[in-house]
Structure formats: C-alpha cells, structure tokens
Amino acid sequence: MQFLDFEKPLEDLVSQLDKLQSIADKNKMDMSASVRQLEQTIEETRSEIYKNLTPWQRVQLSRHPERPYTNYYISKICSTFTELFGDRNVKDDKAIVGGLADIDGQQVMIIGHQKGTNTKQRQIRNFGMANPEGYRKALRLMKLAEKFNRPIVTFIDTPGAYPGLEAEERGQGEAIARNIYEMVNMRVPVICIIIGEGASGGALGIGVGDKVVMLENTWYTVISPENCSSILWRSWDYKVQAAEQLKLTSEDMSAFGLVDDVLKEPVGGAHYKPEEMALSIKRYILDTIKELEQTDADQRIEKRIEKFSSMGFFEETEA
Amino acid sequence: MSTLWFRRSNKGIQTDTKEKKETPDGLWHKCSECRTTITQQELADNMYICPKCDYHNRINAKEYFEILFDDGAFTELFENIRAIDKLGFVDVKPYKDRLVAAQKSTGLGDAMTVGVGKLDGRDLVIACMNFNFIGGSMGSVVGEKIARGIDYAIQHKLPFMIISKSGGARMMESAFSLMQMAKTSAKLTQLSKAGLPYISFMTDPTTGGVTASFAMLGDINIAEPKALIGFAGPRVIKETLKKDLPPGFQRSEFLLEHGFLDFVVNRKNLKTELSHCLTWFMEGKK
Ligand SMILES: [Zn+2]
Numbered sequence: 001m002q003f004l005d006f007e008k009p010l011e012d013l014v015s016q017l018d019k020l021q022s023i024a025d026k027n028k029m030d031m032s033a034s035v036r037q038l039e040q041t042i043e044e045t046r047s048e049i050y051k052n053l054t055p056w057q058r059v060q061l062s063r064h065p066e067r068p069y070t071n072y073y074i075s076k077i078c079s080t081f082t083e084l085f086g087d088r089n090v091k092d093d094k095a096i097v098g099g100l101a102d103i104d105g106q107q108v109m110i111i112g113h114q115k116g117t118n119t120k121q122r123q124i125r126n127f128g129m130a131n132p133e134g135y136r137k138a139l140r141l142m143k144l145a146e147k148f149n150r151p152i153v154t155f156i157d158t159p160g161a162y163p164g165l166e167a168e169e170r171g172q173g174e175a176i177a178r179n180i181y182e183m184v185n186m187r188v189p190v191i192c193i194i195i196g197e198g199a200s201g202g203a204l205g206i207g208v209g210d211k212v213v214m215l216e217n218t219w220y221t222v223i224s225p226e227n228c229s230s231i232l233w234r235s236w237d238y239k240v241q242a243a244e245q246l247k248l249t250s251e252d253m254s255a256f257g258l259v260d261d262v263l264k265e266p267v268g269g270a271h272y273k274p275e276e277m278a279l280s281i282k283r284y285i286l287d288t289i290k291e292l293e294q295t296d297a298d299q300r301i302e303k304r305i306e307k308f309s310s311m312g313f314f315e316e317t318e319a
Numbered sequence: 320m321s322t323l324w325f326r327r328s329n330k331g332i333q334t335d336t337k338e339k340k341e342t343p344d345g346l347w348h349k350c351s352e353c354r355t356t357i358t359q360q361e362l363a364d365n366m367y368i369c370p371k372c373d374y375h376n377r378i379n380a381k382e383y384f385e386i387l388f389d390d391g392a393f394t395e396l397f398e399n400i401r402a403i404d405k406l407g408f409v410d411v412k413p414y415k416d417r418l419v420a421a422q423k424s425t426g427l428g429d430a431m432t433v434g435v436g437k438l439d440g441r442d443l444v445i446a447c448m449n450f451n452f453i454g455g456s457m458g459s460v461v462g463e464k465i466a467r468g469i470d471y472a473i474q475h476k477l478p479f480m481i482i483s484k485s486g487g488a489r490m491m492e493s494a495f496s497l498m499q500m501a502k503t504s505a506k507l508t509q510l511s512k513a514g515l516p517y518i519s520f521m522t523d524p525t526t527g528g529v530t531a532s533f534a535m536l537g538d539i540n541i542a543e544p545k546a547l548i549g550f551a552g553p554r555v556i557k558e559t560l561k562k563d564l565p566p567g568f569q570r571s572e573f574l575l576e577h578g579f580l581d582f583v584v585n586r587k588n589l590k591t592e593l594s595h596c597l598t599w600f601m602e603g604k605k
Contacts, residue, residue: 161531161550161551163550163551163552163555163556163559164551164556164559164560165556165560165564165565165568167550167551168549168550168551168556168568168569169577170577171535171577171578171579172531172549172550172551173530173531173534173535173548173549173550174530174535174579176531176532176550177500177504177530177531177532177533177534177535177536178535178536180500180501180504180531180532181504181507181508181536184501184504184505184508185508200488200497200528201497201500201527201528201531201532201550204497204500204501204531205531207501208501208504208505220494221493221494221497222488222490222492222493222494222496222497222528223488223490228410228490231490232410232411232490232491233410233411234411238410241410242410245406245408245409245410245493246490246493246494247406247493247494248493248494253494256494256495258494258495258498304505305505305506305508305509308498308501308502308505309466309502309505309506311459311462311495311498311499311501311502312458312459312460312462312463312495312498312499312502313403313405313459313492313495314400314401314402314403314429314459314460314463315400315401315403316399316400316401317399317401318399
C-alpha cells in the first residue's frame, strides 16, 4: 500500500500495526486486543482524513499509482469481454481500449482510457494520452454499438490528449471534435464515467453522454492544475491554488450541473477497496441503462442537446 | 504573381513618399514579417494584408464584417450578452478585473461578435471571434453566441459561418469553458439537421478547444494563408518532444496537405469564394 503525503498519520499507524504483529508473531504472544484497538484507530484516522479532502488531495487520489483503471473495472464487472482493436485507418491506439461487454446479461460497448500499471506498460499506454486514432477507434466502436442497439459506457481517465507531432498531423483536434459531434447524436444510451483524471478535450472526446458521472475523488476540467499554474501564474508552483480556483472536484462539478451524478468512493479511495468500487459502478451502469431505456432515442438526443446547450454563465443587459 | 507583386510594391512606394509628410506618428504600420513600412490607411485599404509579403495581419469582427458584408452593412445580434465571473476565479489577477479591462479596451462584451447581413445579396449569419478580447479565448459567452447564432440561422433558414481566431479555452471559466465544446458541437448538429450549411473559417491562430470543436466541424473547413491551426500549441509539443518542429508545422498549408482543410484562401478572394460556395449550397433553397 502506497501512502500519499496527506496520509502520513495513517502510514505511521499502519507501520505501528505491522511492528505489533511481527512482535506478536515472533514471541508467540496474544496481542489481539491491542491489534484490534490499533486497527480501529487506523479506520478512525482514515475516516477523519477522508472527511475533508482538499481539491489538490483529490487530484492526488485520482492519480494514485494503485488506482483502478478501465481494464480493472472491465475485469470485475463483465462476465465476458471481447476487446476490439484498431481504427481501421492508421493503427491501434493502446491509450484507449474498447470492446464487446456483457454485464449480467446486459450487452454494452465499453470504451475507456487505459493507463499502464508498470513502467513498461505506462509507456505502451502512453500514460493514458490518446492519439487521434484512439478517438477514431472509440468512434468506430460507438457506431458499432449504435448499429446493434447496445448502450455505450465510457471510462474517462486521461491527463489529456497527446500533444505530439504525429497527433497534429493526423488531426487530433478534428478527431476529438468529430467524437463530440457524433456522441451528441448517438441513438443508444451513453453513460460516461470519470474514474480518474478528466483533463480537457482529451476527456470530452469520449465524454458526451446522457449521464456523465464522476467518481468522488476524480477531477474534470479544462486543464490540469499544473498546466493552469504554468500558464496563468507563469510558474509550476501554484498547482494547489490552481486546483482550488478551477473548482474541478466532483462536488463542484455536480453543484454546477456540469455532471449528472457522483459515485461515492470507499473511505480511503477507490484503490483502497477496488472491488467495492467496481460493484458500485456495475450497479450504477445497470440501473442507469434501465432508466435511460424508459425514453426513446429521439427524446434522449433532444435531452442531451438541451443539457449541454444550457451550460454556461453570462449576463444579458438591457438593450 | 510576380508582376502583381511588383506593381503593388511600386504603388506602395509612391504613396509612401507622397503621404509621408501628412501622416502623423503612430499611423505607420511596420510588417512583422518583412519589415516593410506602410501607412495604416494603406494597410486597411489592402484588407490588412502586407502588400509586399502577403502577410495577413490579425483582424477582428469589425474588420471581417466590413470586408464580407455588402457595403459593410450588417445587424449585430445578441450584443447584450456579456461575460461574468461566476467562479470568482483569481490567479495573479482576478478574472473579474481581466474582464473589465478587456471590455474597456475593446468596447466588446466578449470575444465573439455575431452579425447578420448580405454577402453578394444573400443573407448570412457570421459569428466572428475577437482575438483582442483575452486572446479570443472561448468562455460561456462565445458558446452562447454561437448557440443563438445557430438558432437564428435555423429560424431564418440562413447559412452560418464562424470565423475562428482563438488561443483556445478560457481557463478562468474552468469546466464551463470546456463544456462550450460540447455545447457548440451539439448546436451544430441541429443546424445540420435543418439542412443548412456551416462554413468554418480558421484564421491565425486557431488552437485548443476551438480546433477540437466547432472549427473542425464545418461542412467546409477553410483557412487564411499561414494561419496557426492546431490542437496542442507548438510550444507544448516542442517541450514534449524536446526537438524543434519542422518549418510550416501546424500552418494552414500543412493542414491542407494532411487533409484537414478544404482550401486555403487569401483574404482578398475570401468574399468571392464564399459567394461561390453559398450559391452552391443555397441555390434553389428558400
Ligand atoms: Zn510584409
């Protein structure tokens, strides 16, 4: 278990517990009472820390090295999953995965950003930063889902679309724009779940849906706190302030009406009890599909357009 | 091409000497590309294009409307929509103060002006970005004015054009600025269903969230020569790759070559080309 800086008290207690247990083992003593007490203190401390997380701490949690990624959730919530590769044009982008999924008998198309779980994998997955072919693969799969009338579920977890030379040559902007445009008019239910980082156009490129939902400790906005600090403060040192100013947490986004739902994470974060998180996501997907299927495709699309069209703030003065 | 160039530069030199005495300081324009100096009046008469090197200087809605609408006549739409600071965003300066300063210095409500008028006798709605307003950044007002411009075009069965000129999303409006990408794209699907043409005209610069939404979604995508057009800014890409970018990278001609523009058009031919396109799209329609 890796601890974040704000989890220091927790880390200390856990190492105390480890020591206590090894002493007990070594001396063959029954220290179960002390162990239980310490365990209780640990849980209380965890609750206390997680009760009042700052925006920056949530950003840290969204990037926790042990945080579950798309493929983890797929493996936990699907009874079968057939991954499909390639955009039929340039190549297969490994920063976005997708395929035919079965969740308790409900057929869905799952598409999501995928980050690597070790150094080599992180490179292969390009840290979850997709190229245009990733977005085009996603669109191909969405069209497939539409053709066969299967709902679409996307998992969003990206520090941004990849800012590369080839990405620009192959039209990164066009690829994202096209996806946004096409997702508006998908005739099947679309559920988008931010499971980690929701950075800018790279996130929105698979993020237009009937329901856009954030896991509790994720962030979603127009730019990462670091890049915002670099551009507006002209220094990398203001990421904490930037995170606060951007109001990028699930709580803020929900209050603004920019996301439809927030899924609570287990105390300690999604990575602390990943199976519990997966179960909650699975329930949400199945319940929401049922709900969305109550309305017909035209109404869903109209509602989708209405929802996104009403986003924004301005004043209108008298002529 | 070369004779035309020669003739123009000759004429430039003549007016140069003649008007020099009558032109007060500050009314001169020095080309940022070739350093040729001409008067502001000559520059304006030449559609803000350098007569020597053809460099297209950045202009805003006021100038584009003058160039495109017949006799420069148009009706501005939704001019009373103004940006506000709902988030209370503060970086080195409060967003509220930035807005007041930009509104004061430009006389604009935000980075987007919408006008309806005639182009070669045919009605057209143009939404044009103003780079002089916080870098033409896309906030809620830009999105709202595009949305209403599209509603207006649908209601009156008119073609719709956006002139993009933007550094991208307005960070001080955070996720609200991001959602303008979805908002404008969603509205464009309605325009499309109404069977009305959308012309996207990209000018220097068109980057970030603007490129990744409405700018790339035209029935035809066109651009001014040598305009910077891209998703990621060249500085960011250079930092990522840690090497110099090839010459002409992310310029209009580069995008044309890679298949993302229908054509590149000189500002001087813009109105004529648009007129041809609009005839093709709208002839026989009412
Ligand atoms: Zn010049």
